[in-house]
Amino acid sequence: MRIIQLLPTISFGDAIGNDTITLKNAMTDMGYETDIYAENIDKRLPSDTAQKIDRLESVSEDDVIIYHLSTGTDLTFSLGNYKCRKIMVYHNITPPEFFHPYSFAAEKLTEYGYKGVEYLRDGVDYVLADSAYNKAELVRMGYTCPIDVRPILIKFSDYEQTPDEAVMKKYSDGKANLIFVGRIAPNKKQEDVIRTFYCYRKINPNSRLILVGSYSGMENYYERLVKYAELLGISNDVVFTGHIKFPEILAYYRTAHAFVCMSQHEGFCVPLAEAMFFNVPIIAYDAAAISDTLGGCGVLLDDNSPVYAAAVIDRVLSDDKLRQHILDGQKKRLEDFSYERIRETFEKQLKGFLDKK
């Protein structure tokens, strides 16, 4: 029996790529014969990480396919060609309506993604969802197969690298740095983070907002955000990093005083776990999978009013006891995302599924 992981694209350093690779290593450690097959393989990955999907031959009935679903792709619809048992890892798909005002291509791609989710409703035997939110979405869509929650595997060892010195120096200047990390995308509601900062800056003028993330493919949304910051008169203190190198991301986390998330749609939100790792207090609007990932830690806002969010940020940054209480909670929650803990969960889930045969 082989366990084959399938996905359309395996990228270097992204959450799903890292999850797939870490699962492969975990399954190898468990003694399974396993491999990754993808249509597109990032050239920066070591050559033995994955193979091109056209090299996948003779899948036997004994084999098991683990399919990572996160976008619209023809691969989803070809899954039925493999006559073996299938597990879907559901990372969630951004609802198309978020992209409607900005990108026709992204809207169509995500629509296609949801068609794929519907198509696989009776086409997979078991689902591992990144969050309870993702599981609930599948149940709503009529999935009747067993679904378990398994948080995404995060390679925290990568975060031990040396952060970029220039960024560290530039932003360790005494100003309060509010950050949000995530690609510039309408579902992440960066405009609400800017609105929150607009209000916070009135309380603490010695502050800045850093929006870390690539805007590739969302140029018009990005330009609108830049214009918004200009019209609000705060553009000097709002930094858009664009696509940056990993050591620079680490430096932004290390110089951050608060992580502000106003996102309205997340299937898991890896940056929340990263903020926990870097000991940055989290203030996040309660939407989609955010509360699942926070698991009771950080500060969860029941309202996305910028005045309220700004007042909460101010309280967190000025009240040492409260901040320490939040950081203690985040540290505790981070243990749930440790490699050992999730690997153990995954091993139980995988064995449970394989034994049912």
Add this chain to the structure above:
Amino acid sequence: MENNINIEEIMAEIKREIKEKGLTDDMLSFDDVPYEKPVSVGGSEQLHEALEFLNANCCVQPYKELKGSPVSVFVKKVIRKLVKFYVEPVVQEQNDLNMNTVTVLNALSEKDMSEKVSALEASQKELMLRLDRLERENAALRSQLERQDRE
């Protein structure tokens, strides 16, 4: 130490303070910020094509190539000569009008111009918000003064 902190209580306290101080979310709305809409959604592709057509065809010719038998071509030529005094000035006027219209349409469709208009609209909305805020402050100050006068 952990047990002494109740985050929910703190959040409620913050909400109470915001209400007491009358703090509001008055600021320019993100919806009022102009942006370039995607081509396939906004229909600007058709608009662009139409504008190109107007630029290429804004000048109309008063005379077309005459077709038909030699006799009918001869008759048409005679008629053309007879109406020339009337047709040519009208066509010239129409061409002047067309060219000026196309110049204005080109200028209006330029990205800079549309952005400027949108930015002006946005700043106007922001000014309206400021005006509203100032009016409210003014009213509050007036009532304060009236109270003081009465005392």
